Amino acid sequence: MSRYVPNLYNFWIVIFVALGSAACAYSIAVIGSTTGQPSFYRSLGLAMQGEPGYSRTNHLIGAFNGVNSAGAALGAIQSAWLMERYSRKYTIQFGALIQIIGGALCAGSINVGMFLAGRFIVGWAIGILYTAIPVYQSEMSTPATRGFMVSMHGIMIAIGYLLSSWIGFGVYFITANGSDSSFPWRFPISFQIVPAILLLVGSPRLPFSPRWLVQKGRDDHTISNREFDQIRQQTEADLAVKEHTTWYELVRTPGNRKRALIAVFLFWGNQMTGNLVIANYGTIIFASLGMTGYMPLLLLALWIVVSVGGNTICALFLDRFGRRNFMLVGIAGMFAALLGECITQAVSVNNDPNSNIPGKRAAAFFLFLWIAFYSSCQDGTQYVYLAEIYPNYLRGQGTAFGIFNLFIASIVVLVAAPTAFSTIGWRFFIVFIVPTFFYFWIVYFMFPETRLKSLEEIAELFSESVAVHLDEANAEDEKTEGVSMTENVSVSKDGATTKQETV
Structure with missing residues (x-):
């Protein structure tokens, strides 16, 4: 079997486009550190914790996240049409532009309504970019390195969270020193x-994405090696069956129904482990453990540092050990961490910040243990897996459907979280423990392994035909040419593909 290795230029393409991933993650996470800034409450006329009217503030904090997720759900669905009609590249450009507009509106807000509008627009951009970027990355990657390449999306998401938490921690001291700025x-x-x-x-x-160009009949710009011959033949086979793809195609065949169920379980399952709740309300959770002043912000920032390390581990080893194995280990670890968190909070959290300090420290430890498992096994893997399982003609809509579910699930948990933490406290973690238990078994029985298969060959895992296998194409070429070759596939700066063969 020939080994396909992307050159350095391909890698930098994947890294550069993931700037959008970092921008999106920063936008999602920034509300977590923002709610730790006293000046934010004063600027928008909101009551702080312990003041009269704080229940309204709780509802609005939930709304800030809710409208953001609602905009993201809309953007995810819209991105499917944009990617197919205007290309992955132009869709990413459009998302970046919307992100700039929404971010500027949020930063200049003078009242709650203006801030809510800005959060919705930013969410719209997030949905577009969260969908388009992993699709683009997967289509610029080779089978042997696709996990690593698409995991850059997860790493840059973690870096976006990291920037948000440390910037929030740094500027806290301006207000702490008595400034009303x-x-x-x-x-x-x-x-x-x-x-x-x-x-x-x-x-x-x-x-442009080579697979998008092939799908649009512009293969003369891309077909110059065996993998792209396979892309062309598989695309022709797909289009012969599906000349016009509609949303109904997502559930029309048994294989696509299985893909749709996997997309639903993948993102609802991950959201119901509590990831966005802990990330977005980390300062509130750490404050409930008796941390005061800058400590909740500092602990949240350190928590995100662990996330960056975990995502790096995921990128380095996902192609070696497989997507399914990573997910199963991650879910089992998160279940144990959530169980430990719930128990330690139950016995240690009360109105006295100085009581049961060891128990509260143990609760903080379990939060760090949770992010270690999530970031190393789940965060990047979910985007790699979603972008892999759909065929070329349905990848845009399928990925959009998955990301849509991500943000619908986010609305459910993020809007409820502030009120839940203030009313039922540690019991809210039970809401995450039970689904996580069932999520493990769903992955175990339902999710196939996709490691080292080309995007075209993954169709066989869903009982669908493959026009030509990459191994067969390579063997036929080697038989015809009478030589054995190793091939490096790269995308040149003008969008064409090149190959270098060694006998």
Whole structure:
């Protein structure tokens, strides 16, 4: 079997486009550090914890996340049409532009309504970029390195969270020193447009997705090696059956129904482990453990540092050990961490911040244990897996459907979380423990392994035909040429593909 290895240029393409991933993650996470800034509450006329009217603040904090997720759900669905009609590249550019507009509106907000509108627009951009970026990355990757390449999406998401948490921690001390300036929350909010601007400015030099070009009949720009011969033949076979793809196609065949169920379980399952709740309300959770002053912000920032390390581990080893194995280990670890968190909070959290300090420290430990498993096994893997399981002609709509489920699930958990934490406290973690238990068994019995298969060959896992196998194409070529070759596939700067063969 020939080994396909992307050159350095392909890798930098994947990294550069993931600036959009960092921008999106920063935008999602920034509300977590923002709610730890006293000046934010004063600027928008909101009551702080312990003040009269804080119940309204709780509802609005949930709304800030809810409208963001609602916009993201809309953007995810819209991106399917944009990617097929205008290309993955132009869709990413459009998402970056919307991100800049929404971020600027949030940073300049003078009332709650304006901030809510900005959060919705930012969410719209997030849905577009969260869908288009992993699709583009997967289609620019080879079978042997696809896990690593698409995991850059997860790593840059973690870096976006990291930037948000540490910037929020740094500017906290401006308010802590007695300043009434709104800079401690306006600057972090506005920073989300920086990676989006970099992406938009540099994106004209990005090549188009080879598979999108083939699908549009522009294969003369791309077909120059065996893998792309396979892409062309599989695309022709797909289009012969499906000349016009509709949303109904997502559930029309048994294979596609299985894909749709996997997409639903994948993202609802991950959201019901509590990932966005802990990330977005981390300062509130750490404060409930008796942390005061800057400590909740600092612990949240350190928590995100663990996430970056975990996503890096995922990128390095996902192709070696497989998607399914990573997910099963991650879910089992998260279940244990959630169980430990629930028990330690139950016995240690009360109105006295100085009581049962060891128990509260143990609760903090389990939060860090949880993110270690989630980031190393689940975070990047979910985007790799979703982008892999759909055939070329349905990848845009299938990925959009999965990301849509991600943000619908986010609305459910994020809107409820502030009120739930203030009313039922540690019992809210039970809501995550039970689904996580069932999620493990769903993955065990339902999710096939996709490691080292080309995007075209994965169709066989869903009982569908493959026009030509990459191994067979290579063997036939080697038989015809009478030589054995190793091939490096790369995408050149003008969008064409090249190959280098060694006898």
